[in-house]
Amino acid sequence: MLYNRLETVTFGRLKQAVQKICRRTFEEKTLGQIKTVYPAAYTFRQEKGLKCYDGTTKQSDYQLVVDPILHQNDASDTPRVKTLSDSQPQMSAQALLLRKDVFHSKLIDIVKEHHRKWLGMLELPVVIPDEQLLRWHPKFPLDKLPDIAPSELPEPPVVKTYSSAASVLEKARGMISERSAKALENVAASAPVAADKKPPETTVTLFPAPSSSAALKGISQTLLEKIRAKEAEKLERAMTRPETENKKLMMMSRLPDLARILRTYFITEKKAAITMDAAVGKLSVSYRSVISTEDAESHLKLLAELVPDWLTIAKVRGGVFLKINKHQDMAVICGKLSKILKEQK
Secondary structure: OOOOOOOOOEHHHHHHHHHHHHOOOOOHHHHHHHHHHOOOOEEEEEEEOOOOOOOOOOOOOEEEEEEEOOEOOOOOOOOEOOEOOOOOEOOOHHHHHHHHHHHHHHHHHHHHHHHHHHHHOOOOOOOOOHHHOOOOOOOOOHHHOOOOOOOOOOOOOOOOOOOOHHHHHHHHOOOOOHHHHHHHHHHHHHOOOOOOOOOOOOOOOOOOOOOOOHHHOOOOHHHHHHHHHHHHHHHHHHHHOOHHHHHHHHHHHHHHHHHHHHHHHHHHHOOOOEEHHHHHHHHHHHOOOOOOHHHHHHHHHHHHHHOOOOEEEEEEOOEEEEEEOOOOOHHHHHHHHHHHHHHHO
């Protein structure tokens, strides 16, 4: 809004607005992190003589100015914007949404890089191309990732000051009398020299390697490797499984309970066949969680596909009817459904 009104966007004004809207602290470090993630989003510069709004900065002081980078052409990282004037491109709502999508995509790429490194540190390293990765590893420490390193922002010009006699003597040598120079040399020689103190270096392990448990001692190493390989293969399938397959697996997990409800309904009604509409209505109101009539019909079709020898769907002139084999044991049917679900996972 400030940019579209051709007003200078200083960090002080930006900070107040962001903290008021987001109810979170917004510092220059956060702005530096944004620059690290999306360096082509803004330009930064220092200016002085601008009006102050925070009550602590003087008008003569330098202030950090933030300007969005907008272009008219279509680019991979540059959103397209509409222009109200030839001199100043405007920040439209569409441009804001596109910039948000680009920023989110770049954040995801950073997390993918951490995820790739973490997968390579497992006992059985897993390699998954980024285009096939659909979800994170279940044990990936997503909430323990390191903070994004902030990029450097322009600093105000340094006004040189002299805090010691040695610095004054170095600057004014040849411009003052010998007596004054000798006095400054005596003061500089008597002043203690401050030693540079460097903070101790600390090594942070972002993703510690998994350690073998003492409970596994005595177990065959070959057996452990087979189990771990099978578990890694299972997790790899879970991370690359499309959403449609996940939805089908969720439906399959409900089928044993729905099959029991359907059989009870057949026994209660004492009919050889029941219409699809009646069965759908019964399942939608009898299942332990909310399920729509459309979803109930989809579950019945999937159930007939997986156990065709128990449930059949017949289309006749009067409508669609369901028929079950009442002589089959429900424990066998539910066991078969559970086995199919386990194999699919």
